[in-house]
Every structure is written in C-alpha cells, then in structure tokens.
Amino acid sequence: MIRPISRLAAGAAVSVAMLVGVPGTALAGGPSMTMQVQSQAQLLPDGSAVLTVDYSCMPDVAGPGGVIIGELEQTGAVGGSFSGAICDDQKHQVTLDQAPGPFTRGPAAAFVSVQNSNGEATAQTEVLVQ
Numbered sequence: 314m315i316r317p318i319s320r321l322a323a324g325a326a327v328s329v330a331m332l333v334g335v336p337g338t339a340l341a342g343g344p345s346m347t348m349q350v351q352s353q354a355q356l357l358p359d360g361s362a363v364l365t366v367d368y369s370c371m372p373d374v375a376g377p378g379g380v381i382i383g384e385l386e387q388t389g390a391v392g393g394s395f396s397g398a399i400c401d402d403q404k405h406q407v408t409l410d411q412a413p414g415p416f417t418r419g420p421a422a423a424f425v426s427v428q429n430s431n432g433e434a435t436a437q438t439e440v441l442v443q
Contacts, residue, residue: 345371345402346434348427354385354442360415361392362442363408368427368434370400377401379429385411387421387442400429416442 347369354362364383373379379398384391392411399405409425421442426435 345431346427348425348434348436350423350425350436350438350440352438352440354411354416354421354423354440356416356418356442357410359412360390361410361412362414362416362421363410364423364425364440365406365408366425366427367404367406368398369402369404370398370427370429370434371402371431372400373430375430379427381407381409381425381427383409383411383426384424385414385416385421385440385442386424387414387416387419390414390416390421392416398427398429400431418442 349367351365354364356362362385364385370379377400379400380395381398382395384393392414394409394411396407396409419442420439423440424437426433
C-alpha cells in the first residue's frame with residue numbers, strides 16, 4: 314500500500330514542479346484566471362519601463378471588472394503601476410508603465426497580479442529591459 318501512494322505523491326510533486334517552473338506564467342484562483350508576462354520590457358526616455366501582460370479572467374458577481382498590478386525591480390531602481398482588467402473569459406493584453414525607475418538596459422525582476430473577487434493570478438519572472 315505504501316508504494317502506490319508514494320508513486321502517486323511523487324507524480325503529483327513532479328506535475329506541480331513542472332507548472333511552477335514555467336517562468337512568467339501563472340494559473341491561480343482555479344482555471345478562471347491566467348496570466349503571462351512577456352519576456353522584454355521597453356525602456357522609455359524618462360527611465361521608466363513598459364511591461365506587456367497577456368491575461369484572462371472570469372467575471373465575478375459584480376461584473377467584468379478587475380485590476381492588474383505590476384512591479385519591476387532592478388539594482389538601484391524600482392517602479393510600479395496598475396490598470397483596470399476586463400474579466401470576460403477572453404484573452405486581453407495590457408501594458409504597464411513601471412515608473413519611476415530609473416531603469417537601465419539589462420535584466421530585471423517583474424511581479425504582476427490580476428485580481429477580482431473570484432481570486433488572483435500572480436506571476437514572478439525575469440524580463441530583459443531594452
């Protein structure tokens with residue numbers, strides 16, 4: 314009896330590890346929310362950087378509203394922003410101007426969350442500021 318349970322637990326652990334290991338992708342709050350952060354952020358002349366996020370979420374009892382919150386961190390720089398989310402079970406894309414920075418070209422850590430009263434999907438990934 315112990316061996317089949319051990320195999321089942323090991324299989325579940327591998328499945329979870331494979332899902333967690335996909336950078337910039339999140340599935341949380343059940344299958345009703347998904348999100349993916351694109352791997353590059355655009356550096357703007359004012360030192361801020363723009364993240365692009367693809368997401369989908371189901372409407373909640375109050376309607377199709379939600380919020381997307383983003384933060385970008387780089388050595389010596391941090392920025393953040395938020396935007397309204399359209400939660401209608403369709404895929405949408407939003408750009409988030411991460412300010413103030415000042416960011417420079419190179420790697421940065423991105424943290425993004427889409428939320429409504431149904432739940433939250435979060436993603437943490439490395440992006441390249443260009």
